[in-house]
Amino acid sequence: MRTQVVIVGGGPSGLLLGQLLYKAGIEAIVLERKSRAHVLGRIRAGVLERGLVGLMGEAGVDARMKAEGFVHDGTLIAYDNDMFRVDFTQHTDATVLVYGQTELTRDLYDARDKTGGETRFEVDKVVINDADTDTPFVTFDQDGTHHRIDCDFVAGCDGFHGVSRKTIPASVRREYEKVYPFGWLGVLSETPPVNDELIYANSDRGFALCSMRNANLSRYYIQCDEGDDAANWSDDAFWDELRRRIPPTAAETLITGPALEKSIAPLRSFVTEPMRWGRLFLCGDAAHIVPPTGAKGLNTAASDVHYLNQGLRQFYADNDTHGIDVYSEKALARVWKTERFSWWFSNLMHHSPGQSAFDKKMQLAELALLRDSPEAQAAMALNYVGLPY
Incomplete structure (x- = not known):
C-alpha cells in the first residue's frame, strides 16, 4: 500500500487532520488501535475554543455542532x-x-465515511519505520495479516501511550512533567445542568466543577485524593459532597440522579520536545497533556492539527517545506502558553496537600484580583476562548 500521509490514531485530532487534508486533495490512511465503538465510548470534555470551531467549519463538519452546541x-x-x-x-x-x-x-467519523477515506480499526504492532529519511513507512498487523504502508509523512495522533512519541529516539527527546497531588472524580448524569454556564468552585473542601453536555445531560466533578477509587463513592456521597463545595444558590437548585458513568481522572502536565523528527510529526496527547481545568486538551491538539495541516498543504501545493520545517517551533510556542494557563487555573482552584495558611491567603488574593480587575478577567477570557493560531 501507499498513501501520502499515514495518521496513527483515530481519535478526534487524527480524524480532523484527515478531513482537512481531504479538503486539500491530500490522501491519508488512518490507523486506530481500538474499535470504532471504543473510541466513541470515551467520555471527554466538551468545551470547544473558537479555533477548533473554526477548523470544524473549514473541514465542512460543523452542521450538527452548530445546531446542537451551546454557545x-x-x-x-x-x-x-x-x-x-x-x-x-x-x-x-x-x-x-x-x-x-x-x-x-x-461527526468526523461520519464525514470520513462519506468521503470514502480509509480507516483501519483494531490494528496491532504498529511500527513507524525510517521516519528520519525521505521514505518512511508504517507496518502493522490486522486480522492476523502483516501490512506495510509507504508514505511521505506520518502524523502521530495516538496519545500519550501510543507508539509515535516513542519512535523519536530518547537521545533526541526532552520531556517536561508535573504530576498534581490530586485527581478529579467525575459523574455523568441524565439531569439538567445546575446553571446555564460552567461553575468553577474553590471551597474549603476542595475544587468542584459544574458542567454539561446538553440540556438534559450534566457532567460534575469534585477534587479527590490522588489514590482514590471511584468505587469508594456512592451516588449519594458524591452529590452530598458536591453540594458542600458549590455556592448555596446552586446547591439548592441542583437536580441529582443515578450516575451513568463515574470515574477518576489524574491531573498532570506533560510536554515533549521536539514535536517533529524527520517526517514524523506529533499531535495532541502524543506530545503534550494538560490538566482538565479549562478544557484545553482537545483544543490544544486542534492547534497542532492547524499548524500541521498548513505545513502539509504548503508542501503539496508549492513544494515548499517551510511550514513543516517550523511546525514544531510554532506548535510548541502555543502549547507552552496553554500549559501555563492550565497550570495557573489548576493552582488557583485546587487545594494541595500541605497547603499552608499563607498559600491559601495567596489563592484568595488571586481570586479577589480576578473578581475585581477587568485586566485580570481579560487575560483569563483570552486564554479561555483560545489564543489565536
Whole structure:
C-alpha cells in the first residue's frame, strides 16, 4: 500500500487532520488501535475554543455542532460561597461552544465515511519505520495479516501511550512533567445542568466543577485524593459532597440522579520536545497533556492539527517545506502558553496537600484580583476562548 500521509490514531485530532487534508486533495490512511465503538465510548470534555470551531467549519463538519452546541459567552467562578462572572465577549468579542467530544468525533467519523477515506480499526504492532529519511513507512498487523504502508509523512495522533512519541529516539527527546497531588472524580448524569454556564468552585473542601453536555445531560466533578477509587463513592456521597463545595444558590437548585458513568481522572502536565523528527510529526496527547481545568486538551491538539495541516498543504501545493520545517517551533510556542494557563487555573482552584495558611491567603488574593480587575478577567477570557493560531 501507499498513501501520502499515514495518521496513527483515530481519535478526534487524527480524524480532523484527515478531513482537512481531504479538503486539500491530500490522501491519508488512518490507523486506530481500538474499535470504532471504543473510541466513541470515551467520555471527554466538551468545551470547544473558537479555533477548533473554526477548523470544524473549514473541514465542512460543523452542521450538527452548530445546531446542537451551546454557545457560552462567559463562565462563573465561586469561592467563599460567593460567585462572580467572567464575560468572554466583553473582553475578547469571542465565545466558546459546549459540544461533547464524543459527538464531535462521531461527526468526523461520519464525514470520513462519506468521503470514502480509509480507516483501519483494531490494528496491532504498529511500527513507524525510517521516519528520519525521505521514505518512511508504517507496518502493522490486522486480522492476523502483516501490512506495510509507504508514505511521505506520518502524523502521530495516538496519545500519550501510543507508539509515535516513542519512535523519536530518547537521545533526541526532552520531556517536561508535573504530576498534581490530586485527581478529579467525575459523574455523568441524565439531569439538567445546575446553571446555564460552567461553575468553577474553590471551597474549603476542595475544587468542584459544574458542567454539561446538553440540556438534559450534566457532567460534575469534585477534587479527590490522588489514590482514590471511584468505587469508594456512592451516588449519594458524591452529590452530598458536591453540594458542600458549590455556592448555596446552586446547591439548592441542583437536580441529582443515578450516575451513568463515574470515574477518576489524574491531573498532570506533560510536554515533549521536539514535536517533529524527520517526517514524523506529533499531535495532541502524543506530545503534550494538560490538566482538565479549562478544557484545553482537545483544543490544544486542534492547534497542532492547524499548524500541521498548513505545513502539509504548503508542501503539496508549492513544494515548499517551510511550514513543516517550523511546525514544531510554532506548535510548541502555543502549547507552552496553554500549559501555563492550565497550570495557573489548576493552582488557583485546587487545594494541595500541605497547603499552608499563607498559600491559601495567596489563592484568595488571586481570586479577589480576578473578581475585581477587568485586566485580570481579560487575560483569563483570552486564554479561555483560545489564543489565536
